[in-house]
Amino acid sequence: MENHEMLLTGGSGRLGIELQQLLKGIIAPSSSELDVTKPESIEVSFKKYSPKLVVHAAAYTNVLKAETDHAACWQINVEGTKNIVRAALQNDIAVIHISTDYVFWGDSGNYIESDVPGPVRNYYSLTKLIAEQTVSMLEEYLIIRTSFRPREWQYPLAFQDVFTSQDYVDVIAPDVALAISSFADIGSGIIHIGTERKSVYELASRRKPDVKAALKSEAKVELPNDISLNCEKWNTFKKKLAKNR
DSSP states (O other): OOGGGEEEEOTTSHHHHHHHHHSTTOBOOOTTTSOTTOHHHHHHHHHHHOOSEEEEOOOOOOHHHHTTOHHHHHIIIIIHHHHHHHHHHHHTOEEEEEEEGGGBOOSSOOBOTTSOOBOOSSHHHHHHHHHHHHHTTSSSEEEEEEOEEOSSOOOSEEESSOEEOOEEHHHHHHHHHHHHHTHHHHOSEEEEOOOOOEEHHHHHHHHOTTOEEEOGGGSSSOOOSBOOBOOHHHHHHHHHHHHHO
16 A cells, blocks of 8 residues: 555654654644544545545553543543544545554453453553444454553663563554555454563563562552463564565
């Protein structure tokens, strides 16, 4: 798919910035031009740019703040996604939705795409799960469940008893970009993108050697034990893609 046929929401976010570097020519209107909470601005942007594919990366992602700021989190993650899906249906546009590993409870880890998500562990999880269900109403869609951190670890502590397949955004973004550009080959559905299972502390230590280990019981929001994603489906697709090149 040609990049000029793609439109990106959330272009000013961590992943959005990376994707614009990796997918040259992708259209990324500012949030003032395309506000996902305002249906009329979505319609104007769709008419202006005539995309065939929307990469919906705009989201409220502050898990802790979401516990007290329900209205803003719901408005962006749920209503914003509904607005994108409604406009996509009306304009015959496919949607790639950036979701999260947090749609799972996070007790067993190694979640595959067909595992039933939930129950939700926090309010952010709830809104992202509803957003997924909304996107799945489309005929042409791809839900990418993933998880990423800024390029540098930002905190003095990291949990040694929380396990994940997340990685730094510059590690995850190239795979997300590849999935986006390969949408026609992947087809509609869900795909998990991440790296190997490790503790959050192990991940933090890779770029912040002096980070201190902490326990999730010290967090101000309920956290999972093991939220790691099984990414075999994606890794198999990548190998197939490389072989065919």
